[in-house]
Ligand SMILES: CC(=O)SCCNC(=O)CCNC(=O)[C@H](O)C(C)(C)COP(=O)(O)OP(=O)(O)OC[C@H]1O[C@@H](n2cnc3c(N)ncnc32)[C@H](O)[C@@H]1OP(=O)(O)O
C-alpha cells in the first residue's frame with residue numbers, strides 16, 4: 001500500500017517518522033540503557049516501522065560509540081529504519097575535518113547524521129561565545145563536510161522558536177547555512193519546551209512560507225503540549241517529526257511517539273507506518289517501557305492500559321449499545337483493549353459488560369445484577385475495591401446468581417476453617433519469625449498444620465498449603481505473585497465511622513496458566529489477607545471444578 005500525506009501525495013521519503021529515544025529519550029533522569037538495551041530498542045522501533053532511529057552520540061560516550069560499532073558490525077539489521085548518528089557541529093575556531101567530535105560521527109558509519117546547531121542569537125553569543133557569522137559557518141562547514149563524505153544530514157536547530165521570536169534573521173541565517181550546504185531537513189526545535197500549539201504552528205507555517213525549506217519538528221514537553229505541538233506542526237507543513245518512546249526525554253520529556261503516531265494515522269489519515277504497524281503501538285510501547293525499566297504509564301493516550309477503561313456507569317450503559325459512543329477510536333486499531341471497571345460508580349450496564357468480559361451472561365438475570373450492584377456499592381463504601389480484583393468480583397457475581405437462581409450450582413471454600421492463629425517471635429539477635437497454625441476440615445478430615453514464614457501472611461499461606469495440599473493437590477500449583485496493602489483511614493470508609501483504619505489487601509495469584517487478583521478488607525491486616533487468600537483459592541477451585549459457581553467470602 002502506498003503511504004500518503006493528508007493531501008494524498010505518496011509518503012515514501014516525503015514524511016519522516018524519526019525516533020530519538022536512544023539519544024534524547026536516554027536524557028531522561030533515571031534511564032541508563034546498556035548497549036544491549038540500545039540494540040533491543042532499535043530493533044523494536046524498526047519492527048514498528050519508524051523511518052529513522054537516532055542511536056546516540058558517538059564519540060561523546062563509550063556506550064554510544066560501541067552501539068554504532070556493533071550496529072556497523074552487523075548486529076543491527078534494520079528493515080525499515082535508517083540509523084542516525086547525533087552530534088553537534090564543529091566547535092568555533094576550527095574546521096569540521098579537524099574536529100574530533102565530527103570525525104566520530106563519520107567513524108560511526110551511520111548513513112545519516114543529525115547535527116545540533118544553535119539558532120538563537122543569545123545562545124550563539126553567550127553559550128558558544130562567538131558571533132552569528134561564525135555560528136552559520138560552523139553549520140555550513142560541518143554539513144558540507146558530512147555531505148561530501150556521503151552522509152545524509154539533518155540539522156536540529158536548537159532553541160529555534162525562542163530564537164526566532166527574539167531575532168528571526170539570525171535563526172533563518174542558521175537554517176539557510178545548513179540547507180545551502182546540503183542538509184536534507186531543518187528541524188525546528190522547541191528545546192526549552194515552552195511553546196503552545198497555535199503559536200508554534202504559526203511559526204512553522206511562516207518559516208516554510210519564507211524559506212521553502214523542508215522543515216521538521218522536535219518538541220520538548222515542558223508545557224505538556226509536545227504531542228499537540230508536534231501534530232500542529234505537521235498540520236502547518238512539517239514533514240519530519242521527531243519523537244521518543246513514551247515521551248522519555250530531558251526534564252519533562254519529549255513528544256511521545258505513540259500518541260503522535262496515533263494522531264497522525266487515525267486522526268489525520270496519514271499512513272505513517274507500514275501495514276500492521278499501527279496495531280503494534282501498544283505492544284511496542286510496553287516493551288520499550290520494560291527496556292527503560294520504567295513502569296508503563298497506565299493513563300498514556302492510545303496505548304495505556306486505562307486508555308480505554310470505563311468506570312462510570314453512564315459510560316457503560318452507552319457502551320453496551322455501541323462501544324464507539326464512549327471511545328474515540330476502536331482500541332484494537334492501536335492494539336489496545338477496552339475494559340469495564342466495576343466500582344462504586346458502576347451501574348447495571350457496567351456489571352453486564354463486566355460479566356460478558358468474565359464469561360458470565362447476566363442479560364436475563366436482572367435480580368442477580370441488582371443485588372450484586374447493591375453489594376458492590378455497599379462493600380466499596382466499606383473499603384473494598386473491585387476494579388483491580390476481577391476474580392473477587394467474579395465470585396461475587398456468581399454468588400449472587402446462585403443466590404437468586406436455585407438451579408445455579410454454588411461452591412464456596414473447598415475446605416472449612418475451624419480457626420487460625422499467627423504469632424510473631426522477636427529473638428534477642430534481632431531475627432523476627434512468624435509462625436501460623438491453621439485448623440481446617442478438608443475432604444472429611446480435621447487437619448492441623450503449622451508453618452513458619454518471613455511475615456505473618458507468608459506463615460499463614462504456608463500453613464494453609466501444608467494442611468490442604470495432601471487433600472487438594474492443585475493448591476500446590478497456586479502461587480502468590482504479588483501482595484499489596486493499603487491502609488484506609490476514616491475518609492475512605494465514611495460509613496464505618498470511628499477513627500480506626502481498615503486495611504485493604506490485594507493478592508495476585510498465578511497457576512502458570514492464568515493470573516487473577518482478589519481483595520480482602522478488614523480492620524486487621526492478617527484477616528484482610530486471609531480473606532484475599534481464600535478468595536484466590538475459591539476462584540481456583542471453581543476453575544478446577546469447571547463451570548461450578550462460587551460464593552466468595554464477603555459478607
Ligand atoms: C538540546 C540537546 O539536548 S542536544 C544533546 C545534548 N546531549 C548531551 O550533551 C549529552 C552528551 N554530551 C557530552 O557527553 C558532553 O557534553 C560533550 C562530549 C558533548 C562535550 O563535552 P565537553 O567537551 O566536556 O564540553 P561541555 O559539555 O562542558 O560543553 C559543551 C561545549 O560544546 C559547545 N557547544 C554546545 N553546543 C554546541 C553546538 N551546537 N555546536 C558546537 N559547539 C557547541 C559549548 O559551547 C561548549 O564549548 P566550550 O567547551 O568551549 O565551553
Ligand SMILES: CC(=O)C(=O)O
Nearest residue numbers: 116156158159189191
Ligand atoms: C536537539 C534537541 O534535543 C533539542 O533541541 O531539544
